Ligand code: C2E
């Protein structure tokens with residue numbers, strides 16, 4: 001299988017004292033930012049195309065840097081993956097989403113919060129059991145969580161990835177396949193893993209309507225998902241024309257700037273309660 005990201009370092013299930021982390025190679029600035037809670041989750045709504053309502057959200061991390069201001073994940077996630085900091089950071093992300101959940105449900109949102117899981121987090125042997133422990137300790141409903149993974153997750157030991165996903169699925173956690181269509185092993189993944197949702201990558205959505213190849217690919221992914229009894233979400237929807245194409249071709253959900261950018265929690269709550277009142 002094609003995979004350029006294959007590397008292995010010992011898993012770190014729990015944040016250890018600061019000195020250990022620095023010695024072990026985490027970027028000290030990012031580690032400190034994690035300790036000082038400078039990271040923040042933004043939320044982007046997912047819209048159900050049959051009901052026309054918010055039916056979930058994706059949590060997307062931001063760094064409120066004290067001097068440089070709001071930093072997008074592309075500027076620090078790759079570094080966190082390379083050093084392994086994404087492992088403790090990933091647990092912080094799950095806890096933070098869990099803390100936000102009661103307010104989000106209170107505002108009237110039904111459906112799940114999607115949390116991105118990096119391929120690197122699967123190198124933690126204790127991923128499934130730690131997530132289960134977090135769910136228990138924080139009284140988080142597993143029905144309210146969904147994890148988004150990309151095909152690079154399978155750069156790890158395939159059996160370990162499958163066991164992890166199956167263990168959590170049994171508890172009611174769901175999994176979606178992110179950036180669908182851009183990787184190398186989509187079909188074998190679909191066959192092997194209990195994935196409930198496919199997310200059509202923005203690069204294909206960009207070309208609809210108008211680009212015949214992208215139109216064909218989007219239609220094919222929607223049909224594939226439905227034939228396999230899975231839900232399908234189109235990402236990066238920015239225009240009404242894209243939306244209309246997706247409705248016409250029976251896509252289940254959309255996410256994109258056309259409805260809302262990812263926003264801080266308080267703005268997201270306003271968005272949800274305003275929608276519920278309509
Ligand atoms: P992703 O998981 O594919 O997330 C979707 C990205 O598309 C987000 O960028 C989102 O803001 C952006 N997006 C959504 N709708 C539109 C649209 O209509 N137009 C355009 N131009 N963009 C749109 P963001 O937030 O910058 O995140 C980038 C990537 O960073 C994510 O891609 C994901 O791979 C990673 N990431 C973000 N948050 C987390 C996290 O909490 N954990 C991990 N492991 N990775 C994360």
Ligand code: CA
Pocket residue numbers: 058116148178
């Ligand atoms: Ca995602």
Ligand code: CA
Pocket residue numbers: 178179199201235
């Ligand atoms: Ca994506």
Ligand code: CA
Pocket residue numbers: 179
């Ligand atoms: Ca992406």
